[in-house]
Amino acid sequence: MEQMQILLAILVLLPFVSALLLALCGSDRMRRLVVYGSAGVLMISAVAFAVCFFSGENLQLRFLQSGGIIDHTMLALEAGFAVLITVLSIKYRRYYVAVLSIVQTVLTFVYELGGYKPAVQPYNLFTDQLTVIMVLIIAVVGTLITVYAVGYMRDYHNHHKEYTDRRRFFFAMLYVFLGAMFGLVLSNSLLWLYFFWEITSLVSFLLIGYTRTKEAVQNSFRALWMNLLGGLGFAAAIFWAGVRFGITDLQSLILCDGKLVVLLAFAALTKSAQLPFSRWLLGAMVAPTPSSALLHSATMVKAGVYLLIRLAPVMYGTYAGSMVSLVGGFTFLITSMLAITVSDGKAVLAYSTISNLGLIAACAGVGRQETVWAAVLLLIFHAVSKSLLFQTVGAIENATGSRDIESMHGLIARHPRLALTLSIGIAGMFLAPFGMLISKWAALKAFVDSGSIILVLFICFGSATTL
Numbered sequence: 001m002e003q004m005q006i007l008l009a010i011l012v013l014l015p016f017v018s019a020l021l022l023a024l025c026g027s028d029r030m031r032r033l034v035v036y037g038s039a040g041v042l043m044i045s046a047v048a049f050a051v052c053f054f055s056g057e058n059l060q061l062r063f064l065q066s067g068g069i070i071d072h073t074m075l076a077l078e079a080g081f082a083v084l085i086t087v088l089s090i091k092y093r094r095y096y097v098a099v100l101s102i103v104q105t106v107l108t109f110v111y112e113l114g115g116y117k118p119a120v121q122p123y124n125l126f127t128d129q130l131t132v133i134m135v136l137i138i139a140v141v142g143t144l145i146t147v148y149a150v151g152y153m154r155d156y157h158n159h160h161k162e163y164t165d166r167r168r169f170f171f172a173m174l175y176v177f178l179g180a181m182f183g184l185v186l187s188n189s190l191l192w193l194y195f196f197w198e199i200t201s202l203v204s205f206l207l208i209g210y211t212r213t214k215e216a217v218q219n220s221f222r223a224l225w226m227n228l229l230g231g232l233g234f235a236a237a238i239f240w241a242g243v244r245f246g247i248t249d250l251q252s253l254i255l256c257d258g259k260l261v262v263l264l265a266f267a268a269l270t271k272s273a274q275l276p277f278s279r280w281l282l283g284a285m286v287a288p289t290p291s292s293a294l295l296h297s298a299t300m301v302k303a304g305v306y307l308l309i310r311l312a313p314v315m316y317g318t319y320a321g322s323m324v325s326l327v328g329g330f331t332f333l334i335t336s337m338l339a340i341t342v343s344d345g346k347a348v349l350a351y352s353t354i355s356n357l358g359l360i361a362a363c364a365g366v367g368r369q370e371t372v373w374a375a376v377l378l379l380i381f382h383a384v385s386k387s388l389l390f391q392t393v394g395a396i397e398n399a400t401g402s403r404d405i406e407s408m409h410g411l412i413a414r415h416p417r418l419a420l421t422l423s424i425g426i427a428g429m430f431l432a433p434f435g436m437l438i439s440k441w442a443a444l445k446a447f448v449d450s451g452s453i454i455l456v457l458f459i460c461f462g463s464a465t466t467l
Helices: 002-024 028-055 068-091 095-113 129-159 167-186 190-208 214-245 258-271 279-286 289-298 300-315 319-339 345-366 369-400 416-430 435-450 453-466
Strands: 061-063 125-127
Touching: 002 028, 002 061, 002 125, 002 167, 028 129, 028 167, 068 095, 068 190, 068 214, 095 190, 095 214, 125 129, 125 167, 129 167, 129 289, 129 300, 129 369, 167 190, 167 289, 167 300, 190 214, 190 258, 190 279, 190 289, 190 300, 214 258, 214 279, 258 300, 258 319, 279 289, 279 345, 289 300, 289 345, 289 369, 300 319, 300 345, 300 369, 319 345, 319 453, 345 369, 345 435, 345 453, 369 416, 369 435, 416 435, 435 453
Parallel strands: none
Antiparallel strands: 061 125
16 A cells, blocks of 8 residues: 555646746756656656565555645645636636636635635545556557657757747646646545636647747637636536535545436536537647647646546436437537538647547446446547647648648658658557457447437447547
């Protein structure tokens, strides 16, 4: 148990320490050392965490019951986030964004300091099989993206002299992102989960606006207000759960009334860019490719579907579950059709990402055992395939000066290794023995067994248009 606690501390705290070091590193050599070293330690720690977890008898572990100082620190940081968002919103005249941030922060303060928070607190950290899977995805896929980013960002600024070189800020934000994701998937406390949830929203806003162009600023604020809208639903759910039911943790919540999960499901749908909130993810492609790979594969959008999978047992047979499955299925079909209409490689991948997230959401909403494990398999293989595809498209853009699919004819002759890598990523989405094919088959069978004809139609036509 002590070894597990040490590994948990490394996974959550090391990315933030690395972020601080990267913010201070001005040379490529030092940046490379910090990134490579941090990535190696995080991957080793994640694998050791998984080995320790599965070698134990109990596959559900709880840690850190008391967190008074930590809770107050998080509350102070939330206030700081609200101040930062308000200042930037006033600077760019996006006042509605400031209102959303202030309202949910005030609601959180009232809940924690106004005497509404229940006195008895459960364990703040919780690990089970799903947690371990998410930790491995973040540690392996996420850190490899940061390794790739070292060379990519050097070439990026060589090709784009018009943008200010802010690589110290960029890499610091990547590791803050990773730390927030580790904290999010390990949190059992709803307040802790909400805190890390909001960090991912803020950091994605800052990464999307990296170039500070008019388009980047516009897209970054769109991503921020849509995710803050979901965050407001999250804050309202925490307040309602605590005051009405005395619930402050996720594990107790999934044993409660299904009506309570509607607000959390709404927050998850916005985070995972489901229709009609998909525009923020499409706009995120203006950012450098490594941030797109993180947003679209290992971190930001996975937070939304992770929460939906967590809520799947309580959504089974409920109106909330029906809503989530229909929204997810509809998103899967429509965005796979829209992907056909564009020729920008990153736009195609963005639409395809939203489409696959829709399928995961549909599986979680149904809430059957078969659909839940299908959703988990989809989550794993989607993270691997999409991160590989995004980074390859970014490398193609750096090598050829274009990411238009029409200009990729003859790529296998000009850049055979890139073409091979791209082919592997594509195969991972469609062909046996890769898990995406198995996952879609399992989802289709579960939809048939559940008697949901409309979901069967969604997955059949959505899969055809995706192909």
